[in-house]
Amino acid sequence: MIDSQSVKGADAVGHDTRGYDAGKKINGRKRFIVTDTLGLLLCVVVLSAGRQGRDGAKPVLLDTYLRTRVRFVFADGAFAGRLVDWAAMLLRTTMSIVRKPADQRGFAVIPRRWAVERTFAWLTAHRRIARDYERHTAMSEAMIRWAAINTITRRIARGGPATRQQKRVFTTTS
Template sequence: MSHCGVPAPSASSYGVSPCDCLAHRLGNAADQPDRTRRYGSDLTDTQWAIVRPLLPVPAWLNGQGGRPEGYCHRQLLDAVRYLVAEGVRWAGLPADFPKWRAVYRFFRRRRDHDCIKEFYGRLRKMLRELAGKKEEPTAAIIDSQSVKADATVAAATRGYDAGKKINGRKRHIAVDTLGLLLTVLVTAASVKDNDAGRDLLEHLRADHHRITLLRADGGYTGRLVAFAHAVLALALTVVKRSDDTKGFVVLPRRWVVERSFSHLIRARRLARDYETRIDSAEAMAWWAAGIPATRRLARSGRPAPRRVKRSAA
């Protein structure tokens, strides 16, 4: 997104804002106070420099109507990231963020137009380029994760997973060989992996045409393998754990998607499903995946440094 010819931030009763977001430069955000960044989920200056050019251009700037935003884009991003990372309610956002209703409108617009999915896709392409990979993957790993649902989740969109003994919803994801998110599908926990797998693979094929190889666990055996091959031209390989194996064993490529789930579940909003709508639950997963992605990009694609355990005194 080019910023050539964009005027400087406008002055306000709070002085000249140092923020260079479009809402401050061309919108109505100049009258809003700046905030001190104090939370671990806040974008650092390095992360913001990476993120800002990737943000979609607002409709009002393209002459499509609407009113220029009155809140800083960076503050709105920080607010949603805080909600996802800390698991608070919308109305429970700290007072130094914009009003929670404005933050929710920001989240809702990006959910309804798949902007967060597109935004994460741009982050994924940058990370793959840093890793020496092509922009579009040719292989993927799929798996599912059942989580308990809060009372806010309607009975029509929840179910009981007899295998995990969980009453709630199930997240089905596809990741590339680096563990970066490709597709998210949320269903009731009672939906079997084979049944949800058809929709998951169809979404994956529609969004990523170059994928030809897939790996999955034993829950995706049977007719899904034939469907993937005959209808979608995908070679689905089921990686099973041996019946004679005892204890923890790292299975080929299966550990990649398991690691991705562990990264997602660190976002407290995803530890339990609170979303009334299915598309909101899927959007939360994309937001949660974007937090470690921006941090990794700020480290030039390097993984997070390992913590050194302190020896007991």
């Protein structure tokens, strides 16, 4: 699955690598990620937020093509159009555009898309990743990979399913 996320850039982020995402009204960078169906990070590319989804997806799809054997990618409507033909012709990768139902109002979980959205939620849980603080995009990509490794390592170490912490009841002794 492929998706993008715009994040604000700190003052340290150079003006040559930051841009303005008019749709989300964010001045910073845009992260493009490809995940597997479980939501585990496969590839990441960080670009200026001024790049359109279809244009920014090309580097991350090319990186995915060179690093993995993935040849089928789910995407949302922002990646529709000529990108689908480009991926099929040059990368021999099939892109399936997952659209929201026409009668949908408000928020609803879209099948096949929730895994990549959940990955963004996992990544932004790391304080250093919530905003882009890095001067170079390569360092931002490395920090995102580190956050993904940290997340999966904690899940493996936990050894069981996630459980919510129960409310503590304090009793007073007289």
